[in-house]
Every structure is written in C-alpha cells, then in structure tokens.
Amino acid sequence: MAKGDDALTRKRNKASRKKLRSKSGDSSAVSARVASIIAAKKRRMSGKRRQCQGMCFSLPTPDDPYNDRNGKKDTKVKPSKSSKREFPKEKSTSAPNGTLRDVCFENARSSKEGSGGTLPSGRVAKRSKTDPERTKEYGNAKGSVQGFQEEDSESSVAPSKFLILCLSAIENALYHDSIKSINKPLFADTWGIEFWKCYSSGKDILDTSGLSSTDEKIAWVVSSAADSIARKEKEGSSFSSPFLLFLVPNQEKATQIRSMCKPLKALGVHTVSIHPGASLGHQIQGLKSCEPEFLVSTPERLLELVAMQAIDISGVSLLVVDGLESLSRGGYLDMTQSIRKSISSKLHTIVFSDSFSCAYVPFIQSLLGGPIRRLSLNTSVACQSACIIQSINFYTSEKEKLSKVIQALDRANGSQIRPQPLKMLFILGKECNVHDLAAALKFKGHDIVAGALCGVPEIKNNLKVDGKLRPVVAKTDIEQINTIDLGTYESIFILSAFPPIDKYVEILTGMARHTNNGVLHSFISKEEASVAGSLVEILEQCGQDVPKTVRNLSLTQATSHS
Template sequence: MSFASLGLNAQLVQAINECGYTEPTPIQRQAIPLVLKGGDLLAGAQTGTGKTAGFGLPMLQRLSETKASALANGRAPVRALVLTPTRELAAQVEENLRAYAKHTDLRTLAMFGGVSINPQMKALGRKVDVVVATPGRLLDHVSQRSIDLSRVEMLVLDEADRMLDMGFIRDIRRILALLPKKRQNLLFSATFSNEIKALAEDLLHQPEHIEVAVRNATAETISQRFYGVDKNRKRALLSYLIGHHNWRQVLVFTRTKHGANRLAMQLDKDGLPAMAIHGDKSQGARTRALSQFKDGQLRVLVATDIAARGIDISELPHVVNYELPHVAEDYVHRIGRTGRAGSTGEALSLICHEEKPLLKAIEKLIKQSAELEILSGFEPGPEEVQPATKPPANNRGRGNGGGRGRAPTAANNKAPRSNKPNRPQRHGRHDG
C-alpha cells in the first residue's frame, strides 16, 4: 500500500518520499483516511508507531484544501493546534510537520517553555497555520494576547495519557474553552485510564476508534533482558555492558534528575561520552545533548521519564532501565524509544533486590515473566556495599574517533556515597 492510495495529494507524497518513508505504518493506514473524512478520532497507539504522520499528513491536506479568512487585524488565523506533554515532543512534532508541509504554503510553529517567549511572539505576528505547543507555554501566550485560538479548525491531543499524568488536565480544559465549538478533534493515547475516557467523552463527538497495539503491550520488535545486580554495582555493570558490546548509542533511564547527572558524570569518567537530560536543564542544553546523541558524538544519553518523552531517534538500538520506574506503565513508554517503526531494538533493565516489587508490577502489566540474568562479578548480594571486583578483562569500550575508552576498574567503580532510596518525581505544572 502506498501513501498516495490513502488519498494524500502529490505535494505531501513528494515530501514524505523525501523524508524516506516508503509505505504507511498500521496507524497511518487506519488514521489517514479517517482524518481526511473530517470526523473526530480516538486512537490507541504506542509511541514509535508513526502517529505524527498519522494525524499530521491528513491535517495538512485538509488545511491546504481550504483557505482561511483573515482576522480583523489582517493576520491569517492559527488553524490547527497540537498539544504535547513535553518540550522535546513539541519540537519533534513541529519538525516533522514542517518537513511534511515543505511543498505547501502552510507554516508551522513550535511553542514551549524553557526558552525566551519573544521569538515565538514575533513569529505569531506572521502567518502561522499550525501551532505545536505545550499547555503551559500556550497559556502564557494566551495571557499576553499574542495568540488567537478562536479560528482553530483542528485540535490534536498527542500522548494525552502523559499530559494527564503530568497534571495538565486543568490547563487542557482552559485551552478547550478558548476554542470554537465546531472543530475536528483527534486524541492519541498509549493507555486508556478512566480519566482519559472521561476526557474523550467531553472532547470527541461520535469519534471513530482505532487501536493498533495491545494496551500496555510492549512492541514485538523489542528484545527485553533483565539483569539481577547488586545495587552498588549497577554503574559498573552498565559500563561493562556498553564497553564489552561496543554499543554506540544508548538511552539510559534514571528516576531522578540528580541521579541522571551523577550517572552521566560517572560514565564519562569511565571513558563513555555521556550527558544528562532532564527538566532542570535549560532548553538549549537539552537540545544540544539530544543533537550530539543523534549524530554520534555522545554514546550515552541519561534521561528522566519526563525529559525523554518525545525523543524520536530512528533505529535507536539500546534502552537501559538503570532504575525501574515506580509506575509500571512508564516501563512501556521507556522501552518504546527503541524498536520503532519496524526496527528492532534491545531493552535492558538492571534490577537490585529492592526493585523486585516494581518488577512484579511490570510483569503483571506486560503479561510476561522476567528471567533475571546474572553476570559473574556483578551478582546480587546483601544490601551493604560489596568489595569492588574487576569485570571480565575484555570489557574495554571503543571511544569516539577510534580511541579506546577506559574500562571500569575497581578504582572507578566505587558506589555513590549516599545510599538514600530514590523517591518518585512529583509531576508538577511544568513542561518537561
């Protein structure tokens, strides 16, 4: 099946051919014809299924088929609004939409916090057809009267479950109150909690309902492995796995921002170029880290759950849960960063004794049993610090540029000074 056979016009087909898309994914095959019809849509789709093109391509086609009337001040109105939970996802979605709209006269704009609001306000003074925004920054623009949402024809809630998890429901309802009642609504969610169902009932009018993956299921393209390890040997095991297997691109998850910073610094000392990405980092620092990771300057990107939402890297081979998430559903979201769009990927989890209850919750959710692997020298033990032991001798990783990274040794495998348990992050009203 081709994209043209789904009803897309020549300009869009040309653009997606230039993006390297060859044939539609399941979500695209189902969503594109339905969105083109103009009705509301409730879609269940895991991350990495190609849903941005699933809603973006037909949205751009519908906008290009009609002309908008100018506002009283002579400016063209914002005609489509895409809401996302994080800055990274907003930037990624807008980048994709801009590529799809390359051969049309439609203009897109990303709008999120962590950067100056002034360039966004300046851009809104020109023609902008599609705004991709995080809820908080969009409401900042509303309060400053720099954006008019009264002519929005299409609304997309992307990763709606994550937006609700992050406490954005009040902001979303405030935004909905500013939109015209007559519009097309598209809601995409990986999971369907009672809160999501309630939002869908309020938002959608006689929607089509599609679901392309089993709820809370992990993609079949992802190989999952679980390593039992002493809590104080996790970092040494991670360094060993990366170096021994010569992994070049690894996304690692921690529970806390402090933990992400500390782990990235330790990996860097092990000769594995690494950086952390989380909500306390400036947007510029987050963008630089992501860019260096994508182009291979960094071997390891250490991220918290919120910051990693929206990281879209084609053929990302390895995801590691350095610490298991407190919420089992977040495990599915984490490992969904690999094995995307038909590519294969590997997800590894490092499990210490105190994380066994979290692992049981994950097993129940994904309906799979996790068989713990044990590597010599990293065996799970009592909670007290074990003497450092050397990993196997052939664990040296090759650094960038052909040099060899330092293998983890007893000297640089010391446990962190603090053994305080990590606490779950509180999701406040902030964008990532």
C-alpha cells in the first residue's frame, strides 16, 4: 500500500535529524566553544531556563551543590528546633524559683493569644551562649553589660530582644494613657541610645542635663535593669535583695516612676514604691508578701524600714539617685550617703544632677567612684563640665607663677588619700621655661614625661616625699592637645599663656568626660585681660566662685573699651 505525502515527509525529516546528530557528535566537526553554545541552547530549549529567558545561569550553593533547583529557593521550610520548643508552664511572677525570662515567655505568649498581641511572644526564646546576637556590635567597637567584663569602649553590644520587649511594653502603656504621651518611639530616643552605650560599659553614669529624670529616661533605666536581671538569671544568679534601688525626693516622683514600671509586671518585674504617703505598717506588710526586683523609695522612709529590718538592701546592684537639688531641699543628702554605705555588693550607680552648684560636688564624688561616663545632650559649658573645679590664679611674674604651680601641686597631693596617685598633665607653650619647671618638680618628687601617660610605668618611677607617693607628670604642647585623651587626667595645669576662650572650653569639657573629681588649673596675668570677661561668664554659668582679681581685671578691661 502506497505511503502518503505526510509519511514520506516525516521519514525524510527523521533522516535529516539523524544525520545532523551524527555530525554534531563528532568532536572534530565543531570546536569546544561551539559545542558549549549548542549544549547551552539545548538546556534553554528543554524548559529548565524558561523563567530566565536569557544566558544568566545560577551558581551552585551549599544548599544545592549540584544546582538541581536551578537557583530557585527551596519552598519547603524545615521545622526548626525552636518551633518544637515547649513553653514553660505558667509560674507565679513572685515565686523565686521561676526566672524572669521564663515568666516573660509565658506572659508574652498568653498576652498575644488573648488580646491580639502587641508584644513579641515565643520568638523571644532563650538564647544560647554562642548566639551571635549577644556578640553583635553596636557602633564600631565591642562593649559589655554591667556584670560582665568592663571595657572603655565608646560603643557597646546591641540591645537585646528582651530590652526591646520591655521598652515596647512601656511605650504601649504610654500610648493608651491619655495623660502621658511620647513624641517618638522609645527605642529611637537619642538619650536612650547614648544611655545604653554608657550603661553597657559597666561604669557609673552622671547625667548633667540639669533636669531630673523624664519618662523616656525612666523607661530606659528600668528596661536596662530588667535586661540585666534576665541575663544574670540565665547565668544562674539569684537575688535576695532588690536589684534596682531608685531614690527619689518625694511621693510625686515615686508615683511617676512606679507607673512607668507597672507595664513590666506582665514580664515578671515587680516594683514596690515606698514613701511617707502610706502607713509604715502597711508598707512592712507589703514587703513581706513579695520580693520586688525594683524598689522606689524616699531616703527617709527607706532608712526607717532598714532600721526595722523590714527589707535588706545590702545586695542592691543598681542605685539611681534622682534630683540632687530636690534631695538637698528635703535634707536627704546625708541619708542618701548612709544608704550608699549600707550597700555592700558591687554597685553600679546612676546620678541625675539637676544642679551645677559646687556645693554638690563632694556628694557626687562620694557616690561615684573611679572613672565615670558623663551623659548630657545639652551642649552648654555648664552641663558638659559639671563637677570640674576651675582654679584661676592671677600672677604678676614668672617666678610667682611657678610658685603658685608648686603650691597647687602640694594641695593636690595632700588633699586626700587615694588608692592610686593622681594623673597630672601640664599643657605648655613656647614661652614656658621648661628647665625651671622640671627642676622644681624634681625637687618635689615628680618626674616629667612627654606625651600621654598611657603605658608609662608610673608607679615604678614615683618617688616618696613626706611619706606620700608623688605621681609622674605628663607634658604636652597646647597645639597637640587634640592628640591626647584629656578625660584620663584628674588634674590639668595650663602653663602656657592663657589660651583663647574656645580652646579653654575645649580643654575643660574634654577633661570632664570620664571624671567627676578633676581640677583645671589656669594662670592669667594683666597681659591676658582680653579673655577675663568671657572667663568670668563661664565661671558664673558653671556656678563657681569668681576670684576677685579676675573680676577686677574684667571690669578694668570693660572700662578701658568703653
């Protein structure tokens, strides 16, 4: 039976394809490059590259080493270990056996299931010691949380998820409160971010903004304290005393802080407020019924309870003192010092200073020991240099100037007993007679080294004079002060001609960054009367006494210009 035209056509095409295949299979027929192009075309035409529609090919990955998925993501999600983790059973928030994190997980989970959830739930699960978030850098350098290793870094570890959870709880409470409100999210608060950097360094903090604590400041302080409790409990620590002691001058301030801490109760943080507005017996009964993590109190009522052994504050880890001027008006400064002495544990202290008066400097120095972190978003000279004493000396000759330098050194060495000698810096100018100064210091037991004291074996080179150890003195030119960290020195002498007032302010504020126990000595003569007016203004702004000779020099200069 004769074949049709279609059958013949199919037969011819089949023969042609067979012939082409035999030619392409011959390695000598085409080059390697042409063969790779043919192979790529066959892959595209097979449908595997239909989504790409071009010459872009994906590379193998560790998840797909043979490129079987052609660069597509695996849509099958493997069940993670965290999804199988069971939440702990509900525990009483006041029970000492349940850690703060355990209570937080369960309370946050139930809150989300019951109310639609404005807070994160089980995602805030316990992290392992190797969790990368614990070592994530916040800024450019690593830091540490109070209770961990201390570093002098300007930056710190990133805030944990639990800290964010605490801030979110307080922010939600403020949002629903018609009386109180915030302008922006707490986590984006500029002061809070700077506070976290200081807090995580482990050093005492002095806030010199000139105001007492605000809602935003309180939120960051109590949230950071709650995060420290959670970290320590995860490591197996327990607390027999309140972790945070917040000293306030009056009942109104205690009520404000108590209301800010109230949202943290759902996360396992109990706060008790003690003030003269309630009966003593009622407060004693309340302290017996619970073990608060946070204690907000006026100094007078707290000392009464401590004397009656109704509460133990010896193990307090974080002390916050709010409003020095208000505490002073209430006569609470001595009581606050007594409370500080009653705490025997390693203490982290935060002071909110609402005054720049020199009368409070000894009190602040008794509360904050060692290097500190100064915190203030106010750029005024008074805020940036609070607690630094400015000693202005008037002289008429170089001999008198050198004599006053030696007298100031003697006062600094004999002012008080210190565990380590003072770190001193002499800022010199080209006109200074270095040889006479070095000879005078050598006679007093001081050695002079050029540059900063970092890495200098100070203790080995010190000499004893009158039974007291004399520190090594560093020297630098006034043009090179930008290369030295002035915050490491507690006593600085400006021995050059009195600098321009902006340079003087730069030295003053740079020295104040890490100390509250510093003295800046400067020397002025009649030839430098042009800066006397500005100098008097700075001293008055900082609440410090103006020497009579400097004020007269300023008046004389003003009269001559008029």
